[in-house]
Amino acid sequence: MTMSWKSGALGALIAAGAVATGAAAVSAADAALALKQRQAVMSSIGAHMGGIKGGLAAGNGEVVEAHAKAINGLATVIPSFFPPGSDKGKTRAKPEIWQKWSEFEAVNAKLVEESGKLAEVAKGGDKAAMAAQFGKMGKEGCGACHKPFRTEK
Ligand code: HEC
Structure with a gap:
């Protein structure tokens, strides 16, 4: 959480735990x-997931690493793009995010970790190893968040 969508203030609030208490709701416009x-x-x-799939199909580690x-x-x-109060409008974000x-x-930190690992593994260019790590990232990084925190379409 090094950046925020607008300024450092939100990041600081999140870091301070203010979000968990619901104290830091932002304006409707900012939300x-x-x-x-x-x-x-x-x-x-x-889109980058599609790029990785292409790189995997071609066995191109450099492409996989870049994506x-x-x-x-x-x-x-x-x-930083999930301030409290941003649960309104056309969104699939579940209230559980803020609860x-x-x-x-x-789970977001897990995505950071697993995508970092994929970039590392891709340096070796081993197709099977890249595919395995790509699967792990999708499951533990994307799916593990979408399942509890994103509504079905
Ligand atoms: C920490 C939670 C989290 C992680 C990690 C995460 N997502 Fe999401 N994702 C969401 C939520 C919540 C939404 C719904 C956002 C909304 O509608 O406001 C979403 C929406 C999306 C959408 C739809 C975007 C749109 O225009 O509505 C795509 C595509 C997507 N995610 C892909 C991914 C992929 C691929 C990964 C892994 C590489 C990933 N996400 C990781 C929580 C997450």
Whole structure:
């Protein structure tokens, strides 16, 4: 959680645990802005997953590494786009995110960790190892968050 969607203030509030107590609700305008940005970040991450699949099919470790690094960087900002109060409008975010904030952060940290590992594994260029780590990242990084924290379409 090194960056926030607007300034360092939200990150500091989250770090201080204010979010968990519900004390840091942002304005409706800022909430809408955060919502837009998190959906854009998620779409970008989704596109990078496609990039990794392409790299895997071609056995191209450099391509896999580049996309894994992009996901790794984007993942670090995910929590900053979920300020309390951003549960309104066209969103699939579940209220559990704010009720179980530390769990939400923990599963996000897992994505940061596993995408970092994928970038490392990709340096070796071993197809089977890359595929295995890609699967692990998808399951423990993406799926593990979507299941409890994102509503079905
Ligand atoms: C810490 C939780 C978390 C992690 C980790 C996470 N997501 Fe998401 N994702 C969400 C939530 C919550 C939404 C719904 C956001 C909304 O609608 O406001 C979402 C939405 C999405 C969407 C739809 C975006 C849109 O435009 O509505 C895609 C695509 C997506 N995620 C892909 C991924 C992929 C791929 C990964 C793993 C590389 C991932 N996500 C990791 C929580 C997470």
